[in-house]
Amino acid sequence: MGGGGQLTEPEEPISGRAAGVYTWEEVQSHCNRNDQWLVINRKVYNITQWVKRHPGGIRVISHYAGEDATEAFTAFHPDLKFVQKFLKPLQIGELAATEPSHDRNKNATIIQDFHTLRAQVESEGLFQARPLFFCLHLGHILLLEALAWLIIWVWGTSWTLTFLSAVMLATTQLQAGWLQHDFGHLSVFKKSSWNHLLHKFVIGHLKGASANWWNHRHFQHHAKPNIFSKDPDVNMLHVFVVGATQPVEYGIKKIKYMPYHHQHKYFFLVGPPLLIPVYFNIQIIHTMISRRKWVDLAWSLSYYLRYLCCSIPMFGLFGSVVFISFIRILESHGFVWVTQMNHLPMDIDHEKNQDWLSMQLQATCNIKQSLFNDWFSGHLNFQIEHHLFPTMPRHNYHLVAPLVRALCEKHGIPYQVKTLQQGFADVFRSLKHSGDLWLDAYLHK
Secondary structure, eight states, X not given: OOOOSOOOOOOSOOXXXXXXXXXXXXXXXXXXTTEEEEEETTEEEEOTTGGGGOTTOHHHHHTTTTSBOHHHXXXXXXXXXXXXHHHGGGEEEEEOTTSOXXXXXXXXXXXXXXXXXXXXXXXXXXXOOOHHHHHHHHHHHHHHHHHHXXXXXXHOOOHHHHHHHHHHHHHHHHHHHHHHHHHHTTOSOSSHHHHHHHHHIIIIITTOOOHHHHHHHHHHHHHSTTBTTTOGGGOOTTSOOOTTTHHHHHHHTTOOSSOGGGHHHHHHHHSTTTIIIIIIHHHHHHHHHHTTOHHHHHHHHHHHHHHHHHHHHHHHHHHHHHHHHHHHXXXXXXXXXXXXXXXXXXXXXXXXXXXXXXXXXXXXXXXXXXXXXXXXXXXXXXXXXXXXXXXXXXXXXXXXXXXXXXXXXXXXXOOOEEOHHHHHHHHHHHHHHHHHHHHHHHHHO
């Protein structure tokens, strides 16, 4: 599960009942940290040892322990035949003939219809990328960054020009973030190795971050969006309470790390300004050092070396630190609003064991298409389509969107589309609503 990282050759099969036949009850009992099974296409796999070598990270595949992972497996891996050979040594049997293909209360009709839709989308070539699109996107990032530096090199470091340069550099950072996202999802090149290489270049040399950190964090979000203890994006470290369930749980337990009924106000002070320059930077540094990801560290250092070579002659060392901090704060504002407007106002809860389509649609919404919205958000205004088909190149989201909407209408699944302004406002409103729920539970339950 998860397309990041490089695969290594599989080891010998894990010991177990050869060609065993299992019930869902047996499979579901193997969902502990040291004992993990899952099902893909009715075949049962013991992944207990494999999780440590899984390219997408230990946690993303562990989130499906004891479950049917067929839809997630298909969504994350662009070359299923290649990945199958790594699964074969892990197979210990299959589901009993009397067992349904899907666990718990998943809707078999929805699963089949979505499978049919995916087959149609594949046959229409919507998983084929246009290299020129991504070359032009990379080119506009490099050009904008060059112009940002040229402005202050040629015309000086007045407050106005320095601010303009900072805005331009923050924009390049935001756009580079969307581009590394494309490579990280293996949606640009047919060969995964090329995606991995360009991913490291863009996120490392152009942004100063870590591909490994991004893979292990982001694929969890896609595998189980808006699900507590599984999606790191809703782990608010007790700073915020989100959704309708967590605030009530905190209130009943009299948990008050922060005045949550005011979180819609202090969000503007600790959310958009600090996520990237403080929280993400600390996480990235810790990940690279603790996991000994020296290649990622080298790519990251190459970014900061390049930045200091450009900025120190004009601002000095202290001024360069202040300048990049301001750039990161600007970038963080754009990143937080774009990513949160698609998810934060949606359903956030504990695991419900839903089918892929239902799970993703409850956790995501779209923002109306426009040239600006497409560019500003890196086409993540089509968040629904991106979550359903994470390896699809983004320039095809608008083509698959009508098909997805029609499928949702058929099954009565809400397909939400908002304006950009509504998306931003709903972030504020959802935080206020969650805070009010917490206060009511805290005082009266």
